Amino acid sequence: MSEVNKGYFTEENSADVVISRIADSTEPRLAEVISVITKHLHAAVKEIEPTQDEWLTAIKFLTETGHKSDDWRQEYILLSDIFGVSMLVDAINNRKPSGASESTVLGPFHVPDVPELPMGANICLDGKGHPMLIKGRILNTAGEPVANAKIDVWQTNDDGFYDVQQKGIQPDFNLRGVFRTGADGTYHFWGAKPRFYPIPDDGPVGKLLGSLGRHPFRPAHLHYILEADGYETLVTHIFDPDDEYIHSDAVFGVKESLLAKFDLIEDPERIAAEHPGGPFYQVIHDFVLAPDA
Amino acid sequence: MSEVNKGYFTEENSADVVISRIADSTEPRLAEVISVITKHLHAAVKEIEPTQDEWLTAIKFLTETGHKSDDWRQEYILLSDIFGVSMLVDAINNRKPSGASESTVLGPFHVPDVPELPMGANICLDGKGHPMLIKGRILNTAGEPVANAKIDVWQTNDDGFYDVQQKGIQPDFNLRGVFRTGADGTYHFWGAKPRFYPIPDDGPVGKLLGSLGRHPFRPAHLHYILEADGYETLVTHIFDPDDEYIHSDAVFGVKESLLAKFDLIEDPERIAAEHPGGPFYQVIHDFVLAPDA
Numbered sequence: 001m002s003e004v005n006k007g008y009f010t011e012e013n014s015a016d017v018v019i020s021r022i023a024d025s026t027e028p029r030l031a032e033v034i035s036v037i038t039k040h041l042h043a044a045v046k047e048i049e050p051t052q053d054e055w056l057t058a059i060k061f062l063t064e065t066g067h068k069s070d071d072w073r074q075e076y077i078l079l080s081d082i083f084g085v086s087m088l089v090d091a092i093n094n095r096k097p098s099g100a101s102e103s104t105v106l107g108p109f110h111v112p113d114v115p116e117l118p119m120g121a122n123i124c125l126d127g128k129g130h131p132m133l134i135k136g137r138i139l140n141t142a143g144e145p146v147a148n149a150k151i152d153v154w155q156t157n158d159d160g161f162y163d164v165q166q167k168g169i170q171p172d173f174n175l176r177g178v179f180r181t182g183a184d185g186t187y188h189f190w191g192a193k194p195r196f197y198p199i200p201d202d203g204p205v206g207k208l209l210g211s212l213g214r215h216p217f218r219p220a221h222l223h224y225i226l227e228a229d230g231y232e233t234l235v236t237h238i239f240d241p242d243d244e245y246i247h248s249d250a251v252f253g254v255k256e257s258l259l260a261k262f263d264l265i266e267d268p269e270r271i272a273a274e275h276p277g278g279p280f281y282q283v284i285h286d287f288v289l290a291p292d293a
Numbered sequence: 294m295s296e297v298n299k300g301y302f303t304e305e306n307s308a309d310v311v312i313s314r315i316a317d318s319t320e321p322r323l324a325e326v327i328s329v330i331t332k333h334l335h336a337a338v339k340e341i342e343p344t345q346d347e348w349l350t351a352i353k354f355l356t357e358t359g360h361k362s363d364d365w366r367q368e369y370i371l372l373s374d375i376f377g378v379s380m381l382v383d384a385i386n387n388r389k390p391s392g393a394s395e396s397t398v399l400g401p402f403h404v405p406d407v408p409e410l411p412m413g414a415n416i417c418l419d420g421k422g423h424p425m426l427i428k429g430r431i432l433n434t435a436g437e438p439v440a441n442a443k444i445d446v447w448q449t450n451d452d453g454f455y456d457v458q459q460k461g462i463q464p465d466f467n468l469r470g471v472f473r474t475g476a477d478g479t480y481h482f483w484g485a486k487p488r489f490y491p492i493p494d495d496g497p498v499g500k501l502l503g504s505l506g507r508h509p510f511r512p513a514h515l516h517y518i519l520e521a522d523g524y525e526t527l528v529t530h531i532f533d534p535d536d537e538y539i540h541s542d543a544v545f546g547v548k549e550s551l552l553a554k555f556d557l558i559e560d561p562e563r564i565a566a567e568h569p570g571g572p573f574y575q576v577i578h579d580f581v582l583a584p585d586a
Binding site for chain 1: 302303310315317318320324326329330331335337341342355356357358360367368370373376377378379380384505540541547
């Protein structure tokens with residue numbers, strides 16, 4: 001038992017007294033985490049000097065955030081998202097070597113075991129929106145092509161919803177696909193131009209966003225998980241830099257290196273050769289995988 | 294819009310970017326509180342460097358703490374209690390002038406509108422435990438008696454439960470009373486020696502306490518709310534300094550100045566004069582009220 005533990009709690013020594021109660025037998029990582037949380041929590045309370053009413057408002061907010069969460073809705077993850085904590089944890093766990101593509105948050109709409117498609121396939125099964133050709137290369141940090149890389153991609157449809165948010169409305173696996181690179185490391189497939197969309201904002205977190213004058217939208221993007229033997233798995237997005245919310249993603253997922261270019265192709269020769277149906281969008285983006293640690 | 298808002302979120306600027314999103318139109322106190330929380334939250338995450346699994350463990354803990362809370366059980370207040378936050382907020386809101394009695398937490402078991410009793414009454418209605426005489430004076434910081442002070446007192450019975458925790462088992466208003474001082478500022482009444490008791494520990498907060506090697510007990514105490522015209526209301530306890538948990542109150546409510554002395558009276562003359570039933574405990578404690586701010 002430390003000296004401070006024999007003393008009583010005061011406004012001055014508060015965090016030290018709480019931390020000193022952690023038993024020596026406590027699992028060391030838990031003891032470390034709880035000590036750091038206690039230190040910063042007390043520092044925040046001392047800086048805020050909440051009234052009793054403000055403290056109770058916080059208690060109620062945290063309780064309602066729990067009550068809003070169930071098997072289908074995770075309001076605490078949303079809270080972590082809008083405070084930038086999810087992105088910070090992602091950044092801490094995905095420090096990439098120079099030259100490698102950067103990560104961003106996984107998000108809640110990934111689906112495992114999506115069927116593998118032949119290169120060039122169209123993942124847009126509902127026919128909505130602007131057709132879009134997505135192509136590029138999977139490279140390593142030496143600039144060499146990565147063969148047999150698995151590309152798992154998913155995106156919203158033109159209404160701003162993922163298939164799993166509109167079961168029975170969108171076709172199954174709409175705007176999802178798995179592709180595998182050949183020896184040259186290139187990929188290409190067709191989708192639809194993605195749309196910005198709101199995170200769920202009908203709960204306490206949405207109310208907080210509103211009180212802060214913040215909107216709930218994420219700028220248009222495509223999600224990726226890229227896997228290849230000998231390389232770190234990359235969870236990331238590419239974003240439309242012309243989206244009106246590109247500088248104010250509600251969950252802070254945008255990074256400069258993840259901005260792609262969504263070009264409208266109106267050249268009649270290319271239309272005739274690649275998409276006889278008419279003009280289309282094109283995104284060319286290379287991904288660079290970091291070697292396994 | 295500040296400069297930083299035009300930049301994207303990085304591990305380095307994370308808190309600044311999140312804070313910069315708060316709209317200028319935001320209610321100033323809310324903007325201040327959320328800014329301070331964001332700053333300390335990001336500092337804590339950067340110091341902890343949680344893995345994705347640890348982050349998810351935290352999300353699940355916060356969600357379960359919400360799910361455990363309902364109209365009868367407030368697990369988030371317990372969480373605030375065991376981290377010392379409730380006591381810190383109490384301390385911040387109750388800085389007393391020198392010489393005045395100190396405050397401590399209200400706790401969840403206060404009942405309004407308890408009947409007023411004549412001085413000297415016995416609030417122990419279940420006849421359990423050791424009889425105890427509680428007496429002293431209500432003074433101001435000049436040492437003068439405070440007349441017509443309202444003393445609202447409540448305590449556990451000898452089984453370590455408040456009446457409201459055992460409705461139908463304990464008599465209504467067992468070990469609760471309201472008394473009012475006369476011109477001399479003195480008070481005296483009979484109760485029972487209180488017992489230590491556990492905070493509810495069958496939820497996520499109890500599990501956390503266990504993981505930290507901490508017990509859930511509060512040392513024996515009596516609760517008070519003291520009110521008088523011209524004085525700050527005082528919410529406090531007095532504690533039994535000989536309780537085995539006096540140095541490890543699960544909610545950090547003990548202060549040195551709140552230690553009373555629980556004396557066993559075995560003197561036959563006093564027993565004959567004051568409590569013919571046999572030996573009894575006696576607590577003499579003066580309270581000093583601070584003038585209204």
